Amino acid sequence: MTDDDLKTAKTALAKLHQDMEAINRLAKPSCLSVIEQMERSLEPIRRQHLEISRAFEIPGAMARIQEIVSANQHWQELIKQATATSSIAKSLSSTHPSWLDTIKPIKHDFSHISQLQASAKLALCDTSLRLAATERLMADIDFAAIRGRFQVEMPVIAGLESSIAHVAASYGDLAESLREISDITRLPAFVLPGATREIYTTSFALETLHPWNDRDEDEAETEIQLVAEAELETSGCIALLQQVDPGLARPYIGARDALYGNNADRARHILSSLRELWNHLLRRLAPDDLVAAWIPGVSNQKDLLHEGKPTRRARVLYVCRELNNDPLTDFLIHDTRALVKMIELFNRVHELETALTDEQLRAILLRTDSWLMYILQISSGNFHE
Numbered sequence: 231m232t233d234d235d236l237k238t239a240k241t242a243l244a245k246l247h248q249d250m251e252a253i254n255r256l257a258k259p260s261c262l263s264v265i266e267q268m269e270r271s272l273e274p275i276r277r278q279h280l281e282i283s284r285a286f287e288i289p290g291a292m293a294r295i296q297e298i299v300s301a302n303q304h305w306q307e308l309i310k311q312a313t314a315t316s317s318i319a320k321s322l323s324s325t326h327p328s329w330l331d332t333i334k335p336i337k338h339d340f341s342h343i344s345q346l347q348a349s350a351k352l353a354l355c356d357t358s359l360r361l362a363a364t365e366r367l368m369a370d371i372d373f374a375a376i377r378g379r380f381q382v383e384m385p386v387i388a389g390l391e392s393s394i395a396h397v398a399a400s401y402g403d404l405a406e407s408l409r410e411i412s413d414i415t416r417l418p419a420f421v422l423p424g425a426t427r428e429i430y431t432t433s434f435a436l437e438t439l440h441p442w443n444d445r446d447e448d449e450a451e452t453e454i455q456l457v458a459e460a461e462l463e464t465s466g467c468i469a470l471l472q473q474v475d476p477g478l479a480r481p482y483i484g485a486r487d488a489l490y491g492n493n494a495d496r497a498r499h500i501l502s503s504l505r506e507l508w509n510h511l512l513r514r515l516a517p518d519d520l521v522a523a524w525i526p527g528v529s530n531q532k533d534l535l536h537e538g539k540p541t542r543r544a545r546v547l548y549v550c551r552e553l554n555n556d557p558l559t560d561f562l563i564h565d566t567r568a569l570v571k572m573i574e575l576f577n578r579v580h581e582l583e584t585a586l587t588d589e590q591l592r593a594i595l596l597r598t599d600s601w602l603m604y605i606l607q608i609s610s611g612n613f614h615e
Contacts, residue, residue: 294398298398305361305405308408346415357423364430364433370437373390375440376575379439380582397561401429404560417555420607424600425558431460432568432569434593478510481507484499485500485504496591500591504573504594507598518539546563549608572594
């Protein structure tokens with residue numbers, strides 16, 4: 231997909247967002263034309279799949295992007311899915327309140343049911359558009375080139391590459407588990423967009439390790455827009471972190487502020503803060519005593535304890551215990567591991583006295599913001615509201 235196609239699709243989706251706002255203001259909206267516009271806006275992305283297959287010729291690319299391409303095709307099929315009104319009406323009672331909040335006041339009539347369907351399809355359009363950009367980023371990642379450029383040891387690169395492949399595979403499994411619009415609306419509204427943002431910000435952070443001359447101006451402009459959107463979506467992560475533990479929020483705010491300071495040691499400040507944050511936060515969200523008391527009731531207890539202490543896997547499972555969605559929990563486990571491996575890589579690059587650019591530091595902060603936002607939203611109990 232060319233950058234012009236991507237811009238065209240984004241412009242069309244921006245118009246659709248305006249249409250949805252208008253729909254919410256009208257007493258008897260007609261959603262059919264909006265849904266048809268959504269489907270037309272995805273045509274550039276569908277064409278991309280004819281081109282992205284060429285990337286499979288790059289060694290290692292297939293393992294990284296095959297699942298992403300398949301997931302995006304799955305989202306596009308759901309967008310085209312003609313869900314019967316009766317089916318939507320039946321599932322309305324199980325729809326998560328976060329979706330219904332967008333179409334208040336709730337009335338079980340055709341117009342509100344249509345609004346729910348249109349809202350879900352609009353979210354899928356946004357998801358597919360971001361995933362299309364992720365496909366391109368994933369196809370461009372060359373771990374061997376990153377290792378050669380920064381002289382990083384093989385175990386560090388191999389661990390990161392493996393974690394990225396597992397994230398992509400688990401995202402594919404999550405997509406496969408959501409077979410109908412109603413499967414998506416049963417989960418909190420942030421779940422699917424958040425998972426897609428996670429895999430996008432992972433790819434973007436790795437892309438910043440490429441030399442600037444490897445990137446075209448149009449691609450850079452597109453990334454600026456997508457990154458700005460991700461930053462807006464994650465702007466509330468500090469407020470959520472403060473609710474959980476102000477003691478964790480203060481040093482993290484300091485790390486973010488350091489990005490814009492003149493301290494020569496700011497990269498070390500930022501990276502050391504990120505390295506510690508995930509570990510302390512997981513322990514705060516899933517304390518040893520509570521996790522240990524919860525583990526006996528888990529059917530599969532493999533890899534939940536190490537030397538009598540809960541593992542990272544156990545803590546993430548505990549955080550997700552109310553979701554009742556195994557593919558989503560599995561995705562978050564692999565996503566958290568990938569974040570840890572990425573922070574290890576950036577730390578190793580810095581330790582080798584390679585100057586990290588502002589763009590690279592900003593990208594790893596955005597990656598952390600995205601993960602924070604996602605795990606804190608999951609932990610906050612939004613699915614009971």
